[in-house]
Structures are given as structure tokens and as C-alpha cells.
Amino acid sequence: MTYTFVTLFKNLVEGYFQDSILKRAVDSNILNLNYLNPRDFSDSKHDKVDDTAVGGGAGMVMNPQPLFDALEYLKSDDENVHIIFLTPVAKPFKQNDAKRLAEKSHIAFVSGRYEGIDERVIEEFADEVFSIGDYILTGGELASLVMCDSISRNIEGVLGNIDSLSVESFETPLLEAPSFSKPQVYKENSVPSEYLKGNHSKIRSLKLALSECKTKFFRPEQLLKHRTRISYEK
Ligand code: SAM
DSSP, X not given: OEEEEEOSOHHXXXXXXXXXXXXHHHHTTSSEEEEEOGGGGOOSTTOOOEEEOTXXXXXXXXXXXXXXXXXXXXXXXXXTOEEEEEEEEEEEOOHHHHHHHTTOSEEEEEEOOTTOBOHHHHHHHXXXXXXXXXXXXXXXXXXXXXXXXXXXXXXXXXXXOTHHHHTSTTSSXXXXXXXXXSOSEETTEEOOGGGGSOOHHHHHHHHHHHHHHHHHHHOXXXXXXXXXXXXXXX
16 A cells, blocks of 8 residues: 655654554555655745635635645556545544555545645545544644554554454444453452453353443444344344
């Protein structure tokens, strides 16, 4: 998988790949990283990339020219590149999207700054637009890293143990059951005794019950989905 980050602030993105799982994936060429700075494509005298909003309104908007030229350059290099814009004005990014996008060969993440990107750029180049949640960030870099991290986990060879994926939250409507590590008793608190007895069918039932409790408390709408699915399967 190749990721191209279209950003004014490459430094904000690069650091994330300098440690742990994604560093290993880059070192073993499972992931290739590219960066494109719209400022390098600016026609203006001082490499400007933003201007005041036409029609009024607070703040600056990223102008079309540098981004048009950067994205045209990107597409001329790889016509299969899948271009994603990060913006709060979009569908929410979900685990299913991460799995689906892991099948692509090249994804470009376009990060906005200031009050966002001139809509004509999005209309012209977006294959998809995503929001990572109902809050406003100062720029799209963090959002693109969130997506990139989550997509990468679903690419073969990135995770040491592929089984980790199948039991995670959002693989089913239920959130994951609580996990415990050693020691079995820590500061007088023991892990649930059923976890210790080695009866795997009982452990599975307990984990399912605990998953349901967590989901009911934190995400009741997901529990409803789970119950609907179960009654449909019956
Ligand atoms: N004026 C915009 C609005 O109200 O929708 C917010 C612009 S925000 C300050 C600057 C940039 O941060 C956006 O262009 C986008 O790339 C990124 N951004 C902010 N919040 C985001 C979110 N929840 N999901 C994805 N990207 C986001």
C-alpha cells in the first residue's frame, strides 16, 4: 500500500511512522509513504496557499490553484490513486471503511487547514470524503493518521498476529470484553475466576456476557443491532 499525504505540514505526519508497528511495516516495504506539499505547487509570488472567503465569513480558505496542480500531478503519476479528503462535512469513518480501503493500492489523504478547502477542489478530485468524529480539529493531519493507522491494521503482514483483528470491537456490533494480563491478583484485585479455570466454552460465555454489559452501558444502540442480528439469524 502506498499512502500519499497531501499536507502543508509534513512534519506533523512523519513522526507517527518512526516507531512501533507502522515503522516495521514501512521498514519491510508493506507501506510506502509519500508527501505532497500544496505550497510547492503555488503559482503566487510568495507561495500563498490561502485567501479570504468569497462572500465573507471568518478566516482563510485554502485556494484551489495549488491543490488542483498538486492533485493533477498526483493523478498523472498514478491514475489509480484513491483520493480522500478529511473534513467534518462528511460521512463518519467506520471500521468497515478501514477494511474496505485496505484493499486499495494507493490512497492519498488531503488535509485541510484554516477554515477548510475551496469546495471546487473537493468536487473535482474526491473519491471519498470522511470525518473522524463530531468535533473540529485544527487540521486534517491527525484525522488522516487516524484513518491510515486503522486501515493499515487490516493489511496483511502489518500486525504480528492476524487473530487480533477478529476479536476486536466493531468486528461485530458488540464491544470487546475486558482483557486482563498477569499477575492473576494485583493489589488484592483478582481477574474473574472463570478466566482462570481453563474451561474455554465457559470463558467464551462469560466474555459474551461482559461484552453485552459494556455495550449496553457505552453504546446501547450497538446492543440493539446485536440483538436484532441474533433474532434474524434464528
Ligand atoms: N470550517 C470547517 C467546518 O466548520 O467544517 C472546519 C475547518 S478545520 C478548522 C480545518 C481542517 O481540519 C479541515 O479542513 C479538515 O481537513 C480538518 N478537520 C477538522 N475536523 C475534522 C474532523 N472531525 N474530521 C476530519 N477532518 C477534520
